[in-house]
Amino acid sequence: MAQRWTFGNRVELLENGEQFFPRVFEAIRNAEREVIVETFILFEDKVGLALHEAMREAARRGVKVDLMIDGFGSPDLSDEFTQSLADAGVRVRVFDPGRRFLGQRLNLFRRMHRKITVIDGRLAFVGGINFSADHLMDFGPKAKQDYAVELEGPIVSEIHRFVLHAIAVGNKGAGWFRRRLKAAPPPAHAAVGESEVQFVSRDNRRHTNDIERHYLAAIRAARQRIVIANAYFFPGYRLIKALRRAARRGVDVNLILQGEPDMPIVKVGASMLYHHLLHAGVHIHEYCQRPLHGKVARVDEHWSTIGSSNLDPLSLSLNLEANVIVRDPGFARQLDERLNHLMHHHCKKIEVEQLSEWSAWRLVRSFFVFHLLRWYPSWVGWLPRHAPRLQPLAGQGPHGGAARTDNA
Known part of the structure; x- marks a missing residue:
């Protein structure tokens, strides 16, 4: 569509x-x-x-x-x-x-x-x-x-x-x-x-990267402030690069990520990127009150997005997703207020000094992780791809409902 x-x-x-x-x-x-x-x-x-x-x-x-x-x-x-x-x-x-x-x-x-x-x-x-x-x-x-x-x-x-x-x-x-x-x-x-x-969707046919493209365009155009709250954060190379560049040109870049994840691997994956992001000037806040499930972002004074798409391989390259992009200063302020409340009252800010020292193993691991992020949109396309299939539940007629004719 x-x-x-x-x-x-x-x-x-x-x-x-x-x-x-x-x-x-x-x-x-x-x-x-x-x-x-x-x-x-x-x-x-x-x-x-x-x-x-x-x-x-x-x-x-x-x-x-x-x-x-x-x-x-x-x-x-x-x-x-x-x-x-x-x-x-x-x-x-x-x-x-x-x-x-x-x-x-x-x-x-x-x-x-x-x-x-x-x-x-x-x-x-x-x-x-x-x-x-x-x-x-x-x-x-x-x-x-x-x-x-x-x-x-x-x-x-x-x-x-x-x-x-x-x-x-x-x-x-x-x-x-x-x-x-x-x-x-x-x-x-x-x-x-x-x-x-x-309204922006992601599918496995015509709109394979539309949500990611909107994120990238907003981040690359940012001049003042970026706040991204995302539950499952393991984005592609281009998004990481855009966030680092935004921070280096003086944009106040803030990420709100899971500190109490519903799946431990989520925090492990995101933390592998902390060195790359913090050393570029990106601020990372771990939400620690309960599991974060949000997928929202606010850029500068007018751009916001809310939807189902995480910033991870499943959402960006595999799942069927839907977000809305909103251009409205009033709505952006409202979302910013709620995200600021999380950062100031329920998050732990991660500092470079808190990270473990770089080691030979960490350098090797980071190299492979970084290049995995760079290339996964290409290789993930080899995973099984099928046409969407909807199946009426057992006991229903061929068009859904209790064996009734759906003429609409």
Whole structure:
């Protein structure tokens, strides 16, 4: 799908599940025609059950409800959970489901990692928050810190077409896509705000590096300040080089990375880059209150991004991702305030003096890591590449839903 700037949008930052879930569930309850949800993870916990009930209630009153989950991220939903959705008329599809081998999930590569919800073609939510209880503070020390945005205005038409097209590519085709748009055309969007927004996706065909290119363009153009909060930070050579150059020309470059990671290897990978970044003048802050799951950035006075894309090999070269890029000084200030709060109150700043001394082994390791980063976008393309495949869950008709005809 084409990616272009749209004007006149309203963009609202939502931090963590406490702000995100109530807004999404309220929007689903108020839906009149259509609900489309894409998520990497859906768990059968209190958040997943709340989404389950909201979708069932909407479908019962005649709203078209489509749910797409990832086969790797959401592998353990019970038959009762999914069948009750189908019985209510919710069309549930799984992106590349895979069978377990000796209890292990092997369908790791090229996952559907997006988190998008579209309501009636008029309201959209995009970000990094999954439908799981570990995005709520009462989950405990392992609760995730994360962000999403609520969008209204012309950009929603772009996002709406994108999610419908994703379903069509997966298992229906262009004819279904045209019929669905004709049956439920999105409303005409008047300007409702001041934000310029672009919806940017990453796939394994036409848009293989679009999100990375937007990051690179913003970093290379930066003149004052860069703040990047990213959960899984192991970017390519070009991004590391751009950050180092920005810091050396006087830009205040700040990275917020995981100090209490949900996976230990995440911190090990990121820390291998600390010497390269700190010696160039980049400031590194490790968020230590709980696991960081955010994928956001702010550059200078107007540029921001929020979405599902990490800055690591999976997100930049393999997974299907979606971010929004926002040009709006007011929104950039709001995001900057929240990121500053993290840095000043919940992060440990890493200083060069804290790093272990360089050794022969560290020099060798850093050499290989640095050049791995330089070349991985090329060699990762050799990993299995397949056409997106959506499979209706067992017990559903060929078009999703409980063996009913989907003419839309």
